[in-house]
Amino acid sequence: MTAVQDIRENEVAVTPPEPTDAALTFIGRIHTPWTARGETPRQGRPDGPVCTIEIFEPWIIALRGVERFERLEVLYWLHRSRRDLVLQSPGSRGEVHGTFALRSPVRPNPIGTAIVELEKIEGNRLFVRGLDCLDGTPLIDLKPDRGQLKTITTQPQPGDAPDSEAPYCRKATT
Amino acid sequence: MTAVQDIRENEVAVTPPEPTDAALTFIGRIHTPWTARGETPRQGRPDGPVCTIEIFEPWIIALRGVERFERLEVLYWLHRSRRDLVLQSPGSRGEVHGTFALRSPVRPNPIGTAIVELEKIEGNRLFVRGLDCLDGTPLIDLKPDRGQLKTITTQPQPGDAPDSEAPYCRKATT
Numbered sequence: 001m002t003a004v005q006d007i008r009e010n011e012v013a014v015t016p017p018e019p020t021d022a023a024l025t026f027i028g029r030i031h032t033p034w035t036a037r038g039e040t041p042r043q044g045r046p047d048g049p050v051c052t053i054e055i056f057e058p059w060i061i062a063l064r065g066v067e068r069f070e071r072l073e074v075l076y077w078l079h080r081s082r083r084d085l086v087l088q089s090p091g092s093r094g095e096v097h098g099t100f101a102l103r104s105p106v107r108p109n110p111i112g113t114a115i116v117e118l119e120k121i122e123g124n125r126l127f128v129r130g131l132d133c134l135d136g137t138p139l140i141d142l143k144p145d146r147g148q149l150k151t152i153t154t155q156p157q158p159g160d161a162p163d164s165e166a167p168y169c170r171k172a173t174t
Numbered sequence: 175m176t177a178v179q180d181i182r183e184n185e186v187a188v189t190p191p192e193p194t195d196a197a198l199t200f201i202g203r204i205h206t207p208w209t210a211r212g213e214t215p216r217q218g219r220p221d222g223p224v225c226t227i228e229i230f231e232p233w234i235i236a237l238r239g240v241e242r243f244e245r246l247e248v249l250y251w252l253h254r255s256r257r258d259l260v261l262q263s264p265g266s267r268g269e270v271h272g273t274f275a276l277r278s279p280v281r282p283n284p285i286g287t288a289i290v291e292l293e294k295i296e297g298n299r300l301f302v303r304g305l306d307c308l309d310g311t312p313l314i315d316l317k318p319d320r321g322q323l324k325t326i327t328t329q330p331q332p333g334d335a336p337d338s339e340a341p342y343c344r345k346a347t348t
Contacts, residue, residue: 014232019197021312022251024283026195043320055274058188059282062260065275072274075249075285077196086236100229100246100316101239108201108233109314111249113287138195140283142274146217 010096012087016108019083028055028124028139030076035135037080043103044114044132053126053139060124067121071145072128077138078110112137115145184270186261190282193257202229202298202313204250209309211254217277218288218306227300227313234298241295245319246302251312252284286311289319 007013032051034040041048053074055063066072085106089096099107116130126142181187206225208214215222227248229237240246259280263270273281290304300316 012235014235016232017199019199021200022198022253022314023193024196024198025191025193025257027282058190059260059273061186061188062273062282063275064261064270064272066272068275073287075283075287079196083199086233087238096238098238098240099233099236101237101242101318103317103320107315107317108236109198109249111285111315113247113249113320115320140196141281141285143277143281144275146277146287146289 008089013084026138027059030137032135041132044130046117051131055124069144073143074114075141076112078105081105081110182263187258200312201233204311206309215306218304220291225305229298243318247317248288249315250286252279255279255284
């Protein structure tokens with residue numbers, strides 16, 4: 001494990017159990033302009049730079065229909081983060097906070113989440129705004145933002161039964 | 175792996191790689207009223223039933239400060255989901271969608287996310303509304319909802335330097 005920082009005053013580390021409860025597959029890789037922790041924005045912004053998300057085989061076919069969404073939720077593995085801090089002091093004031101009261105990358109399961117604006121998809125690459133992670137960050141999931149589930153994707157046809165699991169999309173009508 | 179459903183017409187499964195890229199530790203367990211997939215709501219609602227999130231040792235101390243937040247982001251492991259479908263047909267119309275165009279629990283890395291309203295914390299238990307997962311679902315992360323990062327937690331003191339990583343909270347002033 002590579003620690004992203006040494007431990008600071010009043011921070012507390014524990015000896016965590018071996019992480020053997022479940023296992024992840026990296027399904028892609030995220031490309032951003034940031035190559036060092038100090039360069040990354042604190043939070044992604046919808047007007048931030050366009051970054052690309054590359055999807056690996058055999059998952060590319062699972063992108064079908066993603067182009068209909070304006071906003072996606074992205075889950076990624078914070079591969080440079082230590083996992084053993086329970087109290088952290090990330091700011092400049094020396095205040096100490098529980099890990100679950102922070103969105104710091106340092107956590108027992110270092111998974112980051114972001115809501116991104118989808119600009120376009122070309123083959124196995126998505127072009128998005130709103131990320132804040134390091135270049136090369138492994139991708140673990142991609143799904144429509146939950147806020148998008150209000151707008152239906154297709155005009156209901158006469159006689160259609162209500163379909164509670166229908167997909168939802170970019171425009172209410174086409 | 176326990177499949178939550180048999181494969182339906184036009185659904186496509188792949189042979190996924192062994193998930194060996196990263197490993198998770200279950201940090202707690204979620205208690206909800208739902209014991210079968212068919213009972214769970216499609217999406218959690220802020221006016222849904224109060225559910226409890228139990229935190230395991232050695233992570234309980236990491237809850238310090240969480241009580242200040244109204245809304246939390248919860249990440250959990252969808253332990254009953256198959257992981258090999260790339261095209262799915264979850265609705266009643268027979269339409270087929272890419273896995274990444276759905277919020278279905280069936281995905282290469284079956285991680286669910288929810289935004290919950292925090293009612294109270296007692297010891298190692300959080301009482302929240304807004305979940306939609308099965309009783310017994312393993313917890314993998316807990317963090318302040320990103321939307322809460324606008325409201326600062328404490329009144330700035332004279333002479334304080336701006337602190338871009340200060341925590342943020344339930345009320346703008348106290």
